[in-house]
Amino acid sequence: EVQLVESGGGLVQPGRSLRLSCTASGFTFGDYAMNWVRQAPGKGLEWVGFIRSKTYGGTTEYAASVQGRFTISRDDSKSIAYLQMNSLKTEDTAVYYCSRDPHYFDFWGQGTLVTVSS
Amino acid sequence: DVVMTQSPLSLPVTLGQPASISCRSSQSLVHSSGNTYLHWFQQRPGQSPRRLIYRVSNRDSGVPDRFSGSGSGTDFTLKISRVEAEDVGVYYCMQGTQWPPITFGQGTRLEIK
Numbered sequence: 001e002v003q004l005v006e007s008g009g010g011l012v013q014p015g016r017s018l019r020l021s022c023t024a025s026g027f028t029f030g031d032y033a034m035n036w037v038r039q040a041p042g043k044g045l046e047w048v049g050f051i052r053s054k055t056y057g058g059t060t061e062y063a064a065s066v067q068g069r070f071t072i073s074r075d076d077s078k079s080i081a082y083l084q085m086n087s088l089k090t091e092d093t094a095v096y097y098c099s100r101d102p103h104y105f106d107f108w109g110q111g112t113l114v115t116v117s118s
Numbered sequence: 119d120v121v122m123t124q125s126p127l128s129l130p131v132t133l134g135q136p137a138s139i140s141c142r143s144s145q146s147l148v149h150s151s152g153n154t155y156l157h158w159f160q161q162r163p164g165q166s167p168r169r170l171i172y173r174v175s176n177r178d179s180g181v182p183d184r185f186s187g188s189g190s191g192t193d194f195t196l197k198i199s200r201v202e203a204e205d206v207g208v209y210y211c212m213q214g215t216q217w218p219p220i221t222f223g224q225g226t227r228l229e230i231k
Contacts, residue, residue, distance in 0.1 A: 035220070037167075045159075045167065045210055047220040061218040097166060103155050103214045106178075108166045 002026040002107045004098050009112030020083040022098030029079035036083045038094035050102045088116045120145050120216050124223035130231045137198040139226045141211035146191050155214035158196045162207040
């Protein structure tokens with residue numbers, strides 16, 4: 001059974017950093033690109049970015065709203081995708097989800113809440 | 119960027135009646151591979167999104183057959199043949215054809231009348 005579990009959320013002050021993790025199981029993690037999607041309170045879904053599999057260079061793509069502040073990485077030996085969030089803004093407050101495969105988004109985690117507030 | 123426009127944004131439906139949601143993209147969603155990466159997601163209250171339909175018209179495992187997807191190019195539709203109480207939630211279309219960025223529709227909130 002495919003499972004994705006996000007962790008690392010919490011309350012953080014504006015301008016600070018936070019790293020989220022997405023721990024995968026039930027499939028060969030290294031074969032898949034992984035996405036991050038966020039949802040601000042009461043709002044819709046917003047794609048944040050994804051990281052390709054090592055087969056495709058492990059390169060990344062980002063939404064304009066986070067480009068230069070957020071970095072996605074992966075550790076295939078641990079089946080974990082990371083979202084490093086720097087220079088956080090109040091508008092980054094959201095539930096952050098990881099999901100598999102940017103063409104398909106076939107599986108999602110339960111999400112982790114990030115609150116950016118002073 | 120490909121803009122995804124859903125309508126209606128609010129959909130009150132009587133139990134047992136049909137429902138239909140439209141999703142239009144600002145550009146064709148036909149990929150160079152010939153696939154159309156247009157998917158539909160359901161988000162029940164307090165839950166993560168769940169994919170219902172992939173590549174326009176393919177139902178995911180465990181999705182009731184009252185859900186169906188259709189369309190092509192830039193014009194797509196999600197239909198529910200007979201709405202049940204468990205269908206309450208927000209429905210999103212999403213395109214995975216042209217990125218970055220990957221884009222979602224604004225969401226359609228389905229409620230029981």
